[in-house]
Amino acid sequence: MLKDVVAVVLEEAHPFELGVACEVFGLDRSEQGLPRYDFALAADRPGPVRTHAGFSIDAPYGPERLASADLVIAAATHIRDEYPPELLLALRQAVERGARVLSICSGAFLLGAAGLLDGRRCTTHWRHTDLLAARFPLATLEPDVLYVDAGQVVTSAGTAAGIDACLHVVRQEQGSEVALAIARRMVVAPHRDGGQAQYVDRPLPEAQGDSLxxxxxxxxxxxxxxxxxxxxxxxxxxxxxxxxxxxxxxxxxxxxxxxxxxxxxxxxxxxxxxxxxxxxxxxxxxxxxxxxxxxxxxxxxxxxxxxxxxxxxxxxxxxx
Incomplete structure (x- = not known):
């Protein structure tokens, strides 16, 4: 049963994507008869975390908070060459004991660094798919979808696709009525048709020469x-x-x-x-x-x- 949800934040976190996790799992909707989640923010160390929008948020917990989570959400953040090893270990241990992990947008790179994409289907924002494929060649990238459910590991495309992925997990864990009620409160569609290919600016590159x-x-x-x-x-x-x-x-x-x-x-x-x-x-x-x-x-x-x-x-x- 999905009760304990932890969102992982790192420096230069993206507020909207983090807000998606907070909106779906962090609000108390028990007056509507909906589940109430034990929701928390964790970082590589407790304390303020600066967002890419210039303000900071407080993450009260470190990697140890992931030990009891049923679901760990890797929110979007600045893509970096290295990620905190204690956090990567906590993510691997969470999956080993049966927890699910979900990434939003560039959060997939954190899961990849933890080795959680190897041998699994996955996705990320269309702008980052080539880089994700290059960094994690053992992963099976699906670039045109809004999200990929690979069992314990769920990955979503850019920004608002995180809403689709979060509601998908709610639907799986607690049923379509709960997911629908949360979607109504958020004033969003409970399920969107199609994939992220429809959001890419151009379907094909321009010619690189002038002979044609x-x-x-x-x-x-x-x-x-x-x-x-x-x-x-x-x-x-x-x-x-x-x-x-x-x-x-x-x-x-x-x-x-x-x-x-x-x-x-x-x-x-x-x-x-x-x-x-x-x-x-x-x-x-x-x-x-x-x-x-x-x-x-x-x-x-x-x-x-x-x-x-x-x-x-x-x-x-x-x-x-």
Whole structure:
């Protein structure tokens, strides 16, 4: 039974991510018939901990407080080369005796330093996924999801994804009604569709050279038109084989994948900024049908066009 929850904070802690843990597990909601958790803050040593926002918070406990925790939350903090060894030991011992650990955003690096990601699926903020994979090659990184439940170790993506992960643990431990009631108090969705890929600025990098600039521009302006590698190669007076190789070198991907990414990017913009139907957007962006658009949305972004529009579309202006 989940009763004892400890949030670990380090210097340059991120207040919002820490606040997520405090909001879900630190408030007394017993008047609603909801569980009351024994919630505490712990650091590598008791005392004030400076946040990256410039103010300090008090952590009354050191690593020894983790010894009784049912759940240890590694809140986001500045990513460092080394982490306090006493804290890493306390984390390993907590997992060895059966406690769960949960990281929010860059908190995954603390779990990785403790060896808790080795052989496990995990995630972190999309900005840090490459670094996490490089530092902890024994981990199995899933970069496009909001959170990963690997049993005793739960990792979440950036910032608000920590809410999703915390509510997921509550749902598992105490049932959906408890999770729903806490979500209502927080005025958040009890469960969000899709993964963090839908929050990344661009699905693909820009070309690194300029030899294909003209054809890339043409492809962007004609997303609704089909174009084979042979046709595209002819535009820059290359053989299809040379074109495909040059395209890979300059964009890091294939012509087909680059085109699908650009079509999805335009579809996202239309879903956010227009009232056009999904069918119309599918036609304008070259997918041909709503079914094809939904297929690619699911594969690339982990959600549906309708759910994406619901999340990212601003309020419709009221007529005067």
């Amino acid at each position: 600039a003209g054809v890339l521009d043409w492809m962007r302006r004609n997303l609704d038109r089909e174009a084979t590698v042979k046709q595209l190669a002819a535009r820059v007076h290359m053989s299809p084989r040379t074109f495909a190789r040059r395209f890979q070198q300059e964009t890091g991907t294939t012509p087909h994948r680059w085109l699908v990414g650009q079509r999805l990017l335009q579809a996202q913009r239309l879903l956010e900024g227009t009232d056009e139907t999904v069918d119309a957007i599918a036609a304008r962006t070259g997918f041909g049908s709503a079914a094809a658009l939904r297929h690619h949305f699911g594969r690339w972004l982990g959600t549906t066009p309708v759910a994406y529009r619901r999340t990212f579309r601003g309020p419709t202006p009221t007529a005067p």
